[in-house]
Amino acid sequence: MLFRVRDAAFCLVAALSMMRDSEIHEIRRGAVVQHYNAPAIKSTLDKGRAGRPGKHWWITEPVAEAITLAEIVSVHEDRVFSPLKRPESTEAVHGDQMIDAFITEANSSRSWTGLDEIPDGRVRPHMFRRTMAMLTDQFPGSEIALGIQLKHVAARALANRTTLSYAAGDAQWAELLETALEATRFRRFKDLYGQHKAGTSIGYGPGADRVKEVFDEIISSARANGGDSRVEDDLLRKARITIRFGMLNNCLFDEANPKGAVCLENAVIPQGHTGPLEGRCRPDRCRNSVIGIEHVPLYDSHRRTQLKLLQTRRLPAARKAIIRREVERVDAVLAQVNEENT
Template sequence: MTTPLPRPLPLSIFRDDEPVIQSHSLLNAARLPGVQVPLFGDTSAWDFNGVVRRNANLSEGSFRMNLNEGLASPEWNLTAREVAMVMANPRHEVVIDAGVHLPPEPFDVQTIIRTNSLLRTIVSWGRGNGMPDRLDGWRDTDFRRFTNWLATTKGRQAGTVMNYTAVIKRLHEIGPALAFGGPLVDPWPGKSARQAAKYEVASELSTPNVPPEIWFPLVRAAWTYVHTFAPDVLRAFHRYERLHGRVRQFSRDTITPHLEAWLADPASRIPLHAPEAPDHFGARREGVNWGLLRLFIQADPRGSAFSSDTRVGRLRQERVLQALEAGHPTTTGLIDDLAQVTRADGTTGPWHPGLDPRALTTLVSRMRDAAFCLVVALSMMRDSEIHEIRRGALVEHYNAPAIASSLDKGHRGRPGKHWWITDPVAEAITVAEAISVHEERVFAPLKRPNSTRAAHGAQMLECFVATVNNGSAWTGLEPIPGGRISPHMFRKTMAMLTDQFPGSEIALGLQLKHVAGRALANRSTLGYAAADTQWAHLLENAVDAARFRRFKDLFGAHKDSQPIGYGPRARSFSGAGLDQVESVAGV
């Protein structure tokens, strides 16, 4: 039996040695000689990390385009590479020569990668239905069968079907530039992708508001962590760094006398493992915290000064235990004077059992998460825009505190933007900046200072909720009910509050000066401000309470013979209104 030789691929309009990125701004590192950048001839994957700028909220994996999985056949692999190349360089001379005329702006890298993913699904369906490995061999009815399969068999929403429809129409548009061609005709002539998918723009967004029973305890907890607990964590962290900076190299003969001198100091405290605590505070052991004790006496915290495997180590352990029996002062952490809280059972005590190095590692991350929670709940910034906050971003804008960051969604040039903020948000940014180990970014992973990885907003919210609930017995904070929350939900909730209830107690305290105008700036954001039945009754009561407090303040000023305002309306209200109240009430 003779195996037929594979047919050679048709010649592409692009050269194999051409760089993929020709129309986007390259990072400086990608301009250096010898730096590897994606080339059109690369058939396995295109990695755009370090080549073009990646938004801070995106992971490294989301910036790699896989050309193997589902696209390994030579025909589909070439088509996928050509589609991406055309989208990355729409005004490439060979694209124009092929008769394809697209808008001059190149597609965003994320859009190119997403199109590649959608094409993979189209290819998979075609392979399962016996379709040829080239788009010009598909009929218009085949593409309509595919979108019907998405909607009926797979149950995809109209918005998702619209995305696939847009890709198919784009494949037809750029078909002359593809070696295997594109769809010969538009399967939906005279219709937009939205019309073809029967996608109707709803007046209300599908994104739900954060329920009030979650919003209130979550925001209160975030503020408590940022305002009350964070100073303790930062003090403990700074002391931990100072202790590490004082570590000395002791000889075998000098460490024991140094230990004796340390025990003789009345200010020294022997560190003990904290009493049993919730899981998120770390696994606990009983007795002396030997690792922290080594750090206290300036010895290597990972050394063998108190090792049970040596005779001299056991003798030092016995000496410390003797000091404990004699009443030597103890501690359960790096600092002692923690903030005091009142717990649900009425008792008062420190908010944490002991800030030792193990607990500190977790709590530093949770402080960052609490700061993120406050910013996303009270600033109306998008998740991507919060991740773009850089060090020194707290500024004054028209004599009001503001955050300087960058717009991402729908703004290719990434213009600078100022968000007016309240004092709690400013304090949250300050805490996050003090904790961050990244050279530039405020909200970034905390383990590797030079990491380009992203800290995911939804995960930060999830981790913070778990921390609050697990530690409520110590912190006295109200547990947060279960339920889905995301950064986008907080943005919509804040828009609803500032539009529907501008005089409410919440809006009076938290409303941002620009929020209402920004939330209602265009049609797509009208749904953000839609009323929510979960909040309606609660906020109506808040409006009544706010009005009563205002009236009470005015009445108090009138009774003390102070002016409540100036002009005819103020005099009328003071004379005919407040005087009548005083006479009726008999006060």
């Protein structure tokens, strides 16, 4: 059991921290610290720098918990993930062997865990590092953050060609990544369906009304056919709804029928671009916009901030005009919320 727990903890740290195999093995007891007011791992940089300097890698709470658990079960006096010897082997065990052992254990325990089988294939720590870099690159402005976390040596803000090569899509992995993203989107879409079925509001605006109509049709079809949740899942997958979940709204832009998308009005579309132009998004008047429950506090806070700015003394007239226009747009969004709640 001790080895199984260590293997699982190692896989989690390798998958979510973007650390190299050698850097994970250098983690010492008490390595989870606060770095710029965020949880981080303190370890040794083992590549590209003379003297093996100490560095910090930012982590999430699950990674911190995994390291804490690994410390408890570790038999080594200092290192948490140092190469160790197992009873049945005289050879030191390294990261790749820990991952293989974890996959074997996870697959052999499926009868009681209920987890999906991990398919055959070669899995190594650097693959986790690359995959996380590719996923992180989906967010705007991530290049510098990736360079810092990956510890790439560069003169330009710790982000160079090596960082870009890590984040660039891989032809062999692109299909798997897209499948994972589609699965995540479907889970969130299914959650919205569950909320609507339970009588809870899923959002506001013309886009939300379209989604509600589709959900009502699915509920009626499932009931008419005596269907269960599996039938509902099939109907949801077949629903003609393309949804993109965003920070300020959710977008129903349909590439097969882009008519009515405000972001494309009088716009110069870059060559090869598909989908909406997010920088031109107008949630206040686009028929594709869904203002979710989670978005309302953001708009309310933004409105109060803009009104406070208007009270600034000696504010230039042009600046006041821009702020008032922004308040009008926010008011138009919040009006959709107030209209449904009245």
